[in-house]
Amino acid sequence: MTAVQPQPQPVQDALEVGTTATTVVRGRSRIPWRFLAGRAAFYLFTLWAAITINFFLPRMMKGDAVDQYLSRNRNVSPEAADALRTLLGLDTDRSLLQQYLDYVGLLLRGDLGVSLLHGLRPVTEVIGQALPWTVGLVGFATVISFTIGTIGGAVVGWRRGSRLDGLIPVTTFLGTIPYFWLGLLAIAVFSVNLGWFPIGKAYGVGMRPEWSAEFVGQVVHHGTLPAATIVIASLGGWMLGMRNMMLTVLDEDYVMVAQAKGMPNRRVLWRYAARNAVLPQIQSFALSIGFIVGGTIVMEMVFSYPGVGKLLLDATNAKDYALMQGVFLVITLSVLVANVLADVAYAFLDPRTRQTEA
Structure with a gap:
């Protein structure tokens, strides 16, 4: 009887049979719900903590906005003063906990209160008028500084040992100069002596904010000098940080393998190392988004520029709790939103973060 010979099984590659790496590559990518839920819970807790600190911290200061107002206006009756405290949520008949609950309830309805410093105008209106100036100037300058510093740092790190390394100590030295001194020096040279730029303000005297070529030109002309000083003051940090990270990444194996395969240097630089x-x-x-929204108080004072930083300084001096809390809340929300966008950017640039679960 003839023995049945077993049929030879086809040889399969171990990678095709299914390893962990193959499963990850070929399988449908799962949405990391646990990771997303953990991040959402963290940001919600951070927002609650910021709102709570935002409420109690100004009330630890001596005096309040009504006391400051009464010191400037002696003819206000006690009844009017009590009415102002009630309107501003500073009624002494209610405990701090009751005031806190009222404050949270108003926030949920989008009501930030009224500003005594600005004639009982809504805080949202006051901040809404100052915010575009700060975001337009400081935001634009920060984005420009980040872009130039990151690209320049990548190129300097890639060509380490060349003459481009001389840019690092120069930009770092400029970053160590106190900003108010740098701003005053820029005004003395380019405004007073050369007359190229105005000394301060956001637009010329007699101009009214409107969407016209003349007004936009005035805004650009007045904002060039403070924006340039912000870029110069912050460029060194971005360039030095990117250059140091490039030196670390260039020693990684995947960069050397990419170069050994003969890939173009430009592709290795931007697709592997810089990424x-x-x-x-x-x-x-x-x-730094908090820096953008909060503005630089020193910059706005040196250049007499209207913005959120100057608004916060005036509110602090006047102990205008509602305005202080509104500005702090805007800064907090901007930082939280920026961190969420940073997480998204991380997931886009680094695929490993998309496979991470808490």
Whole structure:
């Protein structure tokens, strides 16, 4: 009887049979719900903590907005003063906990209160008028500084040991100069001596805000000098950080393998090295969003520029709780939103984060 010979089984590659790597590549990518839920819970808790601190911190200061107002206006009756405290949520007959609950309830309805410093105008209206100036000037300058510094740092790191390394100590030195001194020096040289730019303000005297070529030209002309000083003051940090990260990434194996395969240097630089080196820069940029919205108080004071930073300083001096809380809340929300966008950018640039679960 003839023995039945077993049919030879086709040889399969171990990678085709199914390994962890193959499963990840070929399988449908799962949405990391646990990770997203954890991040959402973290941001919600951070928002609640910021709102709570935002409420109690100004009330630890001595005096309030009504006391400051009464010191400037002696003819206000006690009844009117009590009515002002009730309107501003500073009624002494209600406990701090009751005031806090009232404050949260108003926030949920989008009511930030009224500003005594600005004639009982709604805080949202006051901030809404100052916010575009700060975002337009400081935001534009920060984005320009981040872009130039990141690209320049990547190129300097890629060509390490060349003459381009001389840019690092120069930009770092400019970044160590106190900003108010740099601003005053720029005004003395380019405004007073050369007369190229105005000394301050956001637009010329007699101009009214409107969408016209003349007004836009005035805004650009007045904003060029303060924007340039912001770029110069912050460029060194972005360039130095990106250059140091490039030096670390260039020693990684995948960069050397890409070069060994004969890939063009431009592709290795931007698709492999710079793409991974820029990740810490993105997180730093997200944190600088608070700087954008909060503005630089020193810059707005030196250049007499209207913005949120100057608004916050005036509100602090006047102990205008509602205005202070409104500005702090806008800064907090901007930082949280920026961090959410940074997480999205991380997931886009680094595929490993898309497979991470808490």
